[in-house]
Amino acid sequence: TSTGVNNSDFAVKNAFVALRTPVGNGIEWKVGVFDTLVGYEVFEAGSNPNYSRSFGFFTEPITHTGVLATYQINEIVGVAAGIANTGGNVINARPTDALGVNVEALKTYMGSVTVTAPESTGFLSGASLTAGVVDQGLNSGLGVVNLYVGGSMPLPVEGLAIGMAYDYRGNDSWGGGSASYANAIGGYIVYQANEKLKLAGRAEYASSSNRFYYNSPDPTNNNMLFGLTVTVDYSLWDNVITRGELRWDRE
Numbered sequence: 001t002s003t004g005v006n007n008s009d010f011a012v013k014n015a016f017v018a019l020r021t022p023v024g025n026g027i028e029w030k031v032g033v034f035d036t037l038v039g040y041e042v043f044e045a046g047s048n049p050n051y052s053r054s055f056g057f058f059t060e061p062i063t064h065t066g067v068l069a070t071y072q073i074n075e076i077v078g079v080a081a082g083i084a085n086t087g088g089n090v091i092n093a094r095p096t097d098a099l100g101v102n103v104e105a106l107k108t109y110m111g112s113v114t115v116t117a118p119e120s121t122g123f124l125s126g127a128s129l130t131a132g133v134v135d136q137g138l139n140s141g142l143g144v145v146n147l148y149v150g151g152s153m154p155l156p157v158e159g160l161a162i163g164m165a166y167d168y169r170g171n172d173s174w175g176g177g178s179a180s181y182a183n184a185i186g187g188y189i190v191y192q193a194n195e196k197l198k199l200a201g202r203a204e205y206a207s208s209s210n211r212f213y214y215n216s217p218d219p220t221n222n223n224m225l226f227g228l229t230v231t232v233d234y235s236l237w238d239n240v241i242t243r244g245e246l247r248w249d250r251e
Contacts, residue, residue, distance in 0.1 A: 012091060013043065013063060030068040030082075033091050036061045037068075037080055037112040038132040038148035040165035040186065049163075049190050050231045051245045055206035055213070056167035056184035060146055061087040061134060064108065075118050080132075081111040087136035087144055095137060106137040112148075127153035144171045152188070159192035182208035182223075198233040214251070226250050 016032030066084030095106040112132030129151035137143035150165035186204035213223040
């Protein structure tokens with residue numbers, strides 16, 4: 001949707017030009033609207049192990065409008081860096097001050113490093129760990145910073161894998177000028193029992209300043225949440241996802 005317009009029935013999530021610079025192993029570029037660098041779970045629900053989203057997912061941006069460069073240094077290490085208008089999800093949005101005036105000089109900077117285990121590591125082959133940051137002008141009085149560390153690892157049991165994710169969000173203008181924060185940690189386990197049946201579990205804990213996740217009766221109290229999610233995924237036929245899920249959350 002356009003900036004300031006929230007009544008559209010259709011929204012563009014990705015719209016970018018893909019380019020490649022033949023330097024070293026090749027620098028890949030995205031110019032336009034692209035997905036964020038941070039996060040264990042993605043916007044497309046079918047690609048996540050669970051149907052519902054984690055607490056950490058709601059601390060993260062989803063898309064950016066700008067330029068992103070990625071470079072695979074070798075088979076183990078890959079890096080990415082970019083600059084965007086904002087960390088928000090509205091296409092071509094502009095950062096504004098407390099009076100709603102555009103602050104064009106306030107850009108969002110992002111970067112990530114991903115380490116992937118090579119084939120020579122045996123059953124650990126394909127395990128990965130990513131660390132990323134999205135800085136939306138923190139310490140400017142208007143900014144937000146997102147920090148993320150997460151990864152996944154197969155286990156020496158066929159079809160079994162585990163994962164973990166940590167998210168932190170700091171906001172130096174939340175609530176009319178007062179600083180705020182939110183952080184969440186989650187653990188994942190996925191078991192591909194056979195070609196059609198997959199089981200997934202998630203345990204997570206989150207804490208934040210009051211009003212980020214919910215309104216506490218006592219405004220001086222922080223938010224604290226604990227959640228457990230169990231998902232059964234069964235492929236009835238090709239290209240169809242069928243899931244049953246049980247989720248329990250507690251303040």
